[in-house]
Amino acid sequence: MDYLKFDKAQLVNTEYSLKKEYIRTNRAGSFASSTIINCNTRKYHGLLICPIENFLGENYVLLSSLDETIVQHDSPFNLGIHKFPGEYSPKGHKYVREYNMDPTPSITYRVGGVVLKKESLLVEKEQRVLVRYTLLEANSPTMLRLQPFLAFRNIHSLTKANMDANTRSESVDHGIKICMYPGFPYLHMQTSNTSEFVHVPDWYYDVEYKEEKKRGYECHEDLFVPGYFEMEFKKGEAIVFSAGTKEADSKKLLKQFTKELNKRVRQDSFDHCLENSALQFFSKNGRGTGIINGFPWFSLSERNTYLSLPGLALARGDEKMFLEVFKTSFSKICDRFSPDSAINGRRYSVDVPLWSFWCLQKYVESGADKTKLWKNYGEKLKQILLYYKNGSNLPIIMKDNGMLWIERKGVTWMNIQKNGEFVNRRMGYVVEINALWYNAICFTLEMANESGDKHFISEWDKVPELLKQSFLETFWEEDKGYLSDYVDETHKSWAIRPNQLFAVSLPYSCLSAIQKKAVLDVIEKDLVTRRGLRTLSPNHHEYIGVYNGDEEKRKQAFHYGSVFPWLFGHYAEAYLKLHKSGGESTIRRFLYGFEETLSEHGLGTISEIFDGNPPHQPNEATSYALSVAEIIRVNKMLNKSPLK
Template identity: 45%
Template sequence: MTNLEESLRRELLRTNRSGAYSCSTIVDCNTRKYHGLLVVPVPELDDDNHVLLSSLDVTVVQHGAEFNLGLHKYQGNHYSPQGHKYIREFDCDKVPTTLYRVGGVLLKKEVVFQHYEDRILLRYTLVDAHSATTLRFRPFLAFRSVRQFTHENMNASRDYQLVDNGIKTCMYAGYPELYMQFSKENNFVFTPDWYRGIEYPKEQERGYASNEDLYVPGYFEMNIKKGESIIFAASTSEVRPGKLKSLFTQEVEERAPRDNFLHCLVNAAHQFHIRKKNDDRYLLSGYPWFKCRARDTFISLPGLTLAINEEDYFHLVMKTAMKGLYEFMENKPLTVDISEIEKPDVPLWAIWTVQQYSKDSGLEKTAAVYGKFVSDIVEYVISGKHPNLRLDENGLLYSNGRNEAITWMNSMANGCPVVPRSGYIVEFNALWYNALRYCAALAAVSGNEALVSDLEKRAELCKASFIDTFLNEYGYLLDYVDGNIMDWSVRPNMVFAVAFDYSPLDQKQKKGVLDVCTKELLTPKGLRSLSPKSGGYNPMYVGQQTQRDYAYHQGTAWPWLGGFYMEACLKLYKRTRLSFIERQMVGYEDEMNYHALGTISELFDGNPPFHGRGGMSFAMNVAEVLRTQKLLEKYTYQK
């Protein structure tokens, strides 16, 4: 904790169900513009999150001497104050808990984010002290979008009003009031000032502007006795101070422990849950800058719900996602907050999602609940109603991706896709073959023999054309084929044709594809997006935005792809690959103590030491590791 080179790399994320969050490093020094003690959506302004309360500095006062426990980085690599030097212990098994020692004073800080309110709660307990002790709390306010910075200005309102055991204030029109209250009576001293030149090194690394000024309206001061606990609450709504202690205790009791790998991932899975208007349920694609995206939702849903025995939430999210997909297919205005629902592979991933549900619930139950949805999607594709998904006479799906990114490899540079995947795209057609066969299985349960026959014929045509089009003489699959253009790059998208329950490949072909993935793409953090032997390999996701855009899918490693790779291994080799898969999983277990604690980053460098990059927590990665964990259990315990 006292070594900033180590501690500033580790972040801590706490969320609620509205999309609000609290995030910083484990020493409470903000290193990203996305960091903040209270970060909330403000739909009246835009669809971004906004940092209201950036941080809270606590000062211990004894015998007139002041010891500030805060930590901020200023320009010139200058840290002030240096409160991290007082940290003696840190633990986050249940809730993040920091123990500070200042001379004879032992002060414990615990943090929880309220589940269904935009409210952060901090409990300070004076564990030990040999003389009278005073605590001083100095709030740093930002009131800005997570994508911007704030600087000293004359428009910021300095007005505040006293409320029970605290104040409320709002720096700019359009923002909600920020309530800062304590469980104990205190004295607020109004000493408004701007703290100038606070710097965020993570933004520097990414080639962005990196400094801002934060407004401090004053400080709260109160005495504290040995053994006494004081609760601080920052929120967009007022709370009765007398409720704060019981509220904090209640929130702590509801927290799942993060005492092992699985519990960390389950906790991370819950952080993606979002509840919005009309009680619609969503899955956030990740933190800190992601929204709800359609493809991510369908790929993540089985791992984040079914793999941890939370079927109820699976149905709630499916209800919202199905509504959105039907609105898109029927060309109606979208009433759900899911982006990129128009991407051509989204309906096909929706079928894969339902397929995962049927593995536990059986085909009959699935046919009753989701059978019509699956057949409607297949009919929609066959009838050619999707604006960018054409079913050709050879049984394959064709999509135009020359001018826009239409697959999960979606990075753009200078207005064009970095990886312009177009034509017959390998995973689109693996998904289509799988969808045809699965829909036929559901139709068979329903007794619709005519539909079964039609779908089986289409699947056989698709299978023959798939092998003809994608399988090359070197034993792996072309990434896409568009007329005379054939992409020979070794990419991970071919692994889906091996991992899906219904594959157009025979056993020998599957093994050939998997061997190439193992030799050229496999890392301890998932599959590389491009083989080192292919042209344009760029495995390090660092530097300015354009540099990172060109590296995004050109060699970086993705854990969620590793999930499909491990599923393919288990399907092909059964129990003989169990120990190999278990060793692969260790690579993710290590991640629980790095980057954002207890979750998995968006992507990793494709070369050692495989540093985590991008977003601090990514839904598809957490989901696929959880789904693999469940598959491992299935193969371990089967007779």
């Protein structure tokens, strides 16, 4: 494939181009996102979106967009594009000739004899976006105007014209600074060369976000434009526009752009795109290192941190990053399970701590020193197991049969609510929770045995066998040939769901080889697609094969048929364990089938979910940490070496 490159015919077709979105991030927590023709279709799109410490570190859109206008012979040609009710204005996409994501988003315009290239990137460790303009061709004197559209609002909300906004700007080196509301930092907008800022303050009303409208959300907002920068532009010249929360040295902007560009990972192959995408999820701040769950609207999630960390770090050979993230996240869990913790565990997802055991297992598989690992984490692991056993601060308790019993809905990964009620019942004995529980106990006993922790061994060594027997009695029926999803006081769910997969893929399993094969056969028949695994069999009467409609309809579809790419990682692991080298060709075929998704939705990355029905259209978050992580992990399973 021609990697992440689009031509004029594709770009001028808004039905095509507005479905292609890019995401760029930096290590300071900022990101930029839009469509490939720079028409924002979501409230989550913007040229500079960054965390604001004064507002609990949540993300805020400061600079929504930047319109360029080429002026020749006193005739202006506006290259921008915005959607308003019933129309696009201006229609700058008609001048677009090429879009390329490698190594950074760039777009080339042609206006008569003028050819202009625009490239943008985020500075690695600053809340700053840099946009470089290069005048490739010009047959007469040319002027460049840059018109910034400001939002100054939370990514989950929209702004309206109001009397409280401070619309006054102040001069800085080669530019201006403005702070529209108390608590925000100033936004410094500067150019690398001498420019004139023309004050023409105005609100642009009813900018419409197509994707928000489609999703049934409020979709109109008003953006403030303080004026425009105007400067002479000569053929062969490059000009850099900077927008950041601190003032920049305008004389260094051109060199800074080049320096930052040289740091970028190329996006010229499947592996390089995955590597680039993986790096975008890591975020460092004063509280430690974490993994952003996805873009453009997610923040950090403990469950997804443990599920994605082996793929995003270990499968890339980055042990240092693995430890930084694990230590940050695990300390939070340990705080919840400390004797002095006053947290309301009833609101806590019960599978999260159990995934931390699996995460450490993957670290051991990569070659970690078990003795050192036990010394650093052994006491905390034992403490977590005791809290499950005693039911302390959690809506879950270990029964006399060794199994974990969940006392309320909404505490597993299938926790979507519709009209205030959880869509999935999933209480009582839940299959993946008890598979994780068995795996966690066995792993801790393995570590304790190697470290000679006789006290722990004597207390827990009889539990696995009891738990294994109870697990099979509860979830397995020979005539069914697969595992039930959950069992409560009145109901045993035989809906075919992917949760049973973990009883096969986890390092320690209650199932025999014959039972594992039977489960995988059912999963392959009903759930496996070319984009991952469905969350429910199409043969089930509640199956929903297309993810669309208003918010409540989408919530219903989320776990009732939608395809999750991250589940493919666990399917591949289970399949390869069972079939060994004989299964590699099958998994490899699935793996490289994901290559075409890199240009479908979020460019160079993988979406959160896909429709259950063919052709499996992508949906929800355009870039999802777990999706990317598990595809990288499958690549490592097959190629036996870290992604580079």
